[in-house]
Amino acid sequence: MDYFELLRYRQSTRKFTEEQISQNDLSDILAAANSTPVGSNLYKDIHLTVVQSRDVLNKLSKAAVKRWEDKAKIKKIVGDTPDVDLSQKAFDPFYGAQTVIFVSHRKQDLQPGIEFSNAACITYSMHLAAANLGLGSVFMWYALESMREIPELDNTAVLSLPDDFEPLIGIAIGHPATKLSARDLKTGKISINYL
Numbered sequence: 001m002d003y004f005e006l007l008r009y010r011q012s013t014r015k016f017t018e019e020q021i022s023q024n025d026l027s028d029i030l031a032a033a034n035s036t037p038v039g040s041n042l043y044k045d046i047h048l049t050v051v052q053s054r055d056v057l058n059k060l061s062k063a064a065v066k067r068w069e070d071k072a073k074i075k076k077i078v079g080d081t082p083d084v085d086l087s088q089k090a091f092d093p094f095y096g097a098q099t100v101i102f103v104s105h106r107k108q109d110l111q112p113g114i115e116f117s118n119a120a121c122i123t124y125s126m127h128l129a130a131a132n133l134g135l136g137s138v139f140m141w142y143a144l145e146s147m148r149e150i151p152e153l154d155n156t157a158v159l160s161l162p163d164d165f166e167p168l169i170g171i172a173i174g175h176p177a178t179k180l181s182a183r184d185l186k187t188g189k190i191s192i193n194y195l
């Protein structure tokens with residue numbers, strides 16, 4: 001797909017079917033992750049975890065589910081996000097996606113914050129690749145933040161990460177319940193100044 005056409009199809013998906021993504025699509029998405037630039041070429045500081053086990057996702061969602069009870073706080077976090085129904089009881093931070101890929105980074109303080117930039121670049125690359133394959137996807141921050149907020153429900157250990165790595169963000173990927181549709185490309189969402 002032409003890049004700007006692809007941007008029209010890129011969108012966050014928050015409802016997935018139960019169908020798993022194919023191995024070929026997963027390989028393409030992982031190739032997109034590997035094609036991403038990372039600071040200082042330090043690919044060895046990054047680790048991906050592909051989770052396709054419902055049992056693991058359920059464990060990772062416990063803190064997010066608990067946090068969902070604090071509706072006043074959730075309302076602030078959700079902000080202007082469309083498609084998030086605050087009244088729903090059984091909240092699944094992964095929205096039923098059959099595949100979630102977590103991006104973890106080696107803990108470091110040599111270049112403070114670069115780990116988040118790296119993780120964002122990698123996740124966005126996978127997000128675009130998924131859209132190009134007709135798959136739905138959505139960044140996953142909330143589930144990880146919830147585990148940091150509620151240490152007693154922090155199940156990060158189930159990710160079996162290498163020593164000294166921490167998960168920074170994830171992406172839920174799957175077949176969208178509603179086919180992706182093209183949206184108009186808008187300007188003006190982000191403020192700009194010109195010097």
Ligand SMILES: Cc1cc2nc3c(=O)[nH]c(=O)nc-3n(C[C@H](O)[C@H](O)[C@H](O)COP(=O)(O)O)c2cc1C
Nearest residue numbers: 010011012013014080081082138139140141142143
């Ligand atoms: C860093 C980052 C973290 C995000 N975390 C979540 C999340 O945890 N859950 C969620 O439903 N959406 C999450 N999103 C999706 C945003 O809410 C979404 O991109 C934004 O509302 C714009 O909508 P669009 O992607 O459909 O254009 C995240 C997006 C980014 C860039």
